[in-house]
Amino acid sequence: MKEFKVYIGITPENMTEVLHSSLKNDSIRESFSIRHHNSAGRCFPTRFIKIEPLSVYGQSYNTSIWHISLTGIINEASVEEVKRDYDQFRETRVMQHILKHLRQRQLLTPYNSILTQSGVRLEHPLVTQLYESIVLTGDWDKAETILHDISVAGLFDQYLKSSHPRAVWQEIHDTDVNGDIPPVRGGHAMCIDTKRGYIYLFGGWDGQKSLDDFWRYDIKEQRWAIISTNTSLELNAPGPRSCHKMVYDSKTNCIYILGRLYDLDKPATRAQSRNAEIGPTSSSQRMSAAADETPTLSSRPMPLPEFYRYHCEHNKWEHLDIDENGPRTIFDHQMIIDSESQILFVFGGRAAEKDLDYSGLYSYDVHIKKWSLLQATNSAIPSRFGHSMIFEPTARQLYIFAGEREDRFLSDMYIYDIATNNATEVFSNFTSSSGPQPCFTQRAVVDPSLQEIYMSVWTSRCIHRFGGLIHDRATHPRPLTESSDWLYRYSSRPGKWEKIHTLEEHHKRSAPPSSSPPQDGTLANPPPRFAHQVVYDPNSKTAYLHGGTMMVDSDFAKLREGNDGLSEEVPMKRLSDFWKMTLRRLSSSELIRRSAYLIRQQRFKEMCKTQAPVQSLIYLQNRVSQVVNHDDPNETQLFRSLLTYLLDPSSPVSMSPASPSIGYAVNALEQSGSLEGLETSDLQKLSPSQGQGGLEIQTSEEKTLHPTQQSLSQASLDQRTKTFEDILEFIADDAKQPAGSLLDLVDDLL
Known part of the structure; x- marks a missing residue:
């Protein structure tokens, strides 16, 4: 046998691949470490082992395995303890997937009921606060404050360590x-x-x-x-x-x-070595001895x-x-x-x-x-x-x-x-x-x-x-x-x-x-x-x-x-x-910046639907631009693409791209990525008058309508959820909801 796979499991019907390797074509014993824990680091027990030969060293050979020995823990009490711990882990993970599924669909009543009765923790409390601030209430300033608390709690550490330096x-x-x-x-x-x-x-x-x-x-x-x-x-x-x-x-x-x-x-020769043990020789003696007794490949002392x-x-x-x-x-x-x-x-x-x-x-x-x-x-x-x-x-x-x-x-x-x-x-x-x-x-x-x-x-x-x-x-x-x-x-x-x-x-x-x-x-x-x-x-x-x-x-x-x-x-x-x-390496401040960029993007998108275009444009320039890495072409391109939300015809207060009130500002931002030198008063002058267009320019962010006062569309809810889950990529696995979907788990059972 050359290439092979090893599967293990409690039952023959449900086995997991734990090794994919190959043997050398010799008579020397080889040892392989079998994976005995899952991606979450939890050990699992096994009763059945299956070895699947994949290839042999010659076309004329049949697959042959001469000898196999296994090492591990066989103490019954220890194995039973591992089994109980693993079963409890599986139970918890299933409940976490259910909770995640219910929350994604805004079924908060059964979600809260299961959370209270089961005692299962879906995520770290700070992550829950972040979810509520972004998805439920749209409290963007509080969400950014929570990012700093998450960093202090060390929830970014796993991502920072695994990042590419x-x-x-x-x-x-x-x-x-x-x-x-x-x-x-x-x-x-x-x-x-x-x-x-x-x-x-x-x-x-x-x-x-x-x-x-x-x-x-x-x-x-x-x-x-x-x-x-x-x-x-x-x-x-x-x-x-x-x-x-x-x-x-x-x-x-x-x-x-x-x-x-x-x-x-x-x-030096053995004689020279003995002299060295007695005391150092003169430089002339050493050079002479080396010249006379230089070893060669064909004749030299041991x-x-x-x-x-x-x-x-x-x-x-x-x-x-x-x-x-x-x-x-x-x-x-x-x-x-x-x-x-x-x-x-x-x-x-x-x-x-x-x-x-x-x-x-x-x-x-x-x-x-x-x-x-x-x-x-x-x-x-x-x-x-x-x-x-x-x-x-x-x-x-x-x-x-x-x-x-x-x-x-x-x-x-x-x-x-x-x-x-x-x-x-x-x-x-x-x-x-x-x-x-x-x-x-x-x-x-x-x-x-x-x-x-x-x-x-x-x-x-x-x-x-x-x-x-x-x-x-x-x-x-x-x-x-x-x-x-x-x-x-x-x-x-x-x-x-x-x-x-x-x-x-x-x-x-x-x-x-x-x-x-x-x-x-x-x-x-x-x-x-x-x-x-x-x-x-x-x-x-x-x-x-x-x-x-x-x-x-x-x-x-x-x-x-x-x-x-x-x-x-x-x-x-x-x-x-x-x-x-x-x-x-990446720093925690960099992850806070990236997360804030995601939050402010979503905030800007929603402002485009509820606020005057010029007001949204001011926020884009003054707030979103602050957290953009303008040396990164990808981030810069994404930043400029946000302008399309200002021209969304479905927005109740959107304006035509040809409107002089916003067209000049948009062109300035598209060409230079900046509105420097363009004052708020200039933007107000470019905007339609209140009598003609019925738009009021707000220069204070405090006057922005709170999202809880508005009816949230399914599209906005999906966008907020995506923003939250994008930030979850930076958070340690044991502090956030499980990856994947409950729907995928069902597909695996079919």
Whole structure:
């Protein structure tokens, strides 16, 4: 069996689809998370399970399922409690649909009776007040006041969180014009101390040699400081390296460094390592030894464990051992630390030895200084290199995705549960789920409080995602010129990929890719690159990007691996620029403005039927225009289209479009969107006289007839209801009437 669906239910006649996935064509066990709650987050029980095979791996094969095991809660008391809770939820939801149906049809007597006797709450009390103000009484000013109360109560929060943010990039320059900054490099490592506001940077490849300089950036002071120009000269410190990883432990104020690309880094021999443990050698001795004993792919000594700890408070290095249960010397891996439990996790990468084997999933217990192998290279999560790994601290899970394996770029995603040592495939191909293309060496960061993973993609046939290459090996790619950003929301399974639009479009540069980025701030996004590093500060919701490598020649036919991913057969430019990225999101004030726009639209429409056209026109200009985003073409077009209600022949006080009393004003508004310079007295002069036309111009809104004094037509009632329901789109699901219609539920039963 390849593709399949899973259905569950209490009875065979009423089953719900909870999984649609596929199996790999191998003998490795695969686990799948079955959806066990509905869209409202309520758990539901099941008695029957149906598996529906959809396809097989070959036309000559019959569908076969060899083995299935199920895990879950089978305790009778627990299941019965879930069933009672779910039945109560269904009962409540049915009553809410009935109440909604009755209120929409203005059957308020049975509505109020059911509401009183059942004790069912249809919506939040503030939402009920909003309904009464808009639909029943037409008290528009009170409705706008309630919008502010709704915002304070947090009813807009769900919509704000799920709204599409916009990425804002800004290049950072050192505030000390005479200060040192890290020189150009790629394949370096970075980590962040969010408590003290420090970003640490170590090593990398400058195009000629591997580096061993160590830097710290003060976010508050916006200044770089050099900690060590050559860590090789320090006791127990790491030497020059690239393609390594570095993490910061907030609990102990320490930094861990693991791995290196061994081929071109010119590491020290065992004899040199022993000397380093005794004391630092002179620079001449070290250079001589490195020149005489540079390893090659065909003959080189066994790599020593490349695992170090730096004590930030004491400015002291410590060389750590890697026992037989730990990883070999690897590169292009991923490493994170769970500071709370003091466990470090390492996954993937390739061995820095001649065989270049893939590496599995390991953990390191800081307390007892012991390594453990959690998942082998051929386990549930296929090993890879150049991938991303994110730690989710709330659920204590690892998100592993993308990268390269066996000359193939990947677009899969796995979740590894630390407590159970189980891995679940979330996406076999997230590209098919509106996600990014398969990629390699991408960088990703996570915001646990928002349950979001952020990435950045430079689109072309060769693409970067917070770096990261995406390319079609069959054809030659185009230069890297376009950029876009992505986020992955994991609040639900399998989660959702969304493309983020930048606040400003990429600056159209006529200069070739090899030219330096402009320094005048005109470039909205960082230029395309790879082999860079990104860290994230969840306190300020800011991502920081530094350095990397930019290709001058985009001919992928010449590319092969080097210290930062590519060889020097293709001209490349190392970068030293430093950027920060924040996501600009909708604010509650923006939702209040949009809601007020809807309310004032409806108020204007009704004024056109009861008030003098000029009076309605004044309201349109002075009140409706205030809440229009005139930079938004859609809103501006809708605003101007409201003029058609002034010319509605069915209005008892409407005027002919040719009437000079309103035609001049309408033309002015249509042409410029404004009536600036046109005073009320001018409008009064343009209006027919009271003796001829019988119209009285009212300049005070207080004189407008209250809607409760008028008979409300069904059309106006429908318009008011639509206005109310349009505003409901901004309100949290658990605070408003259920979506859908009772009529649709009846159709489902037929």
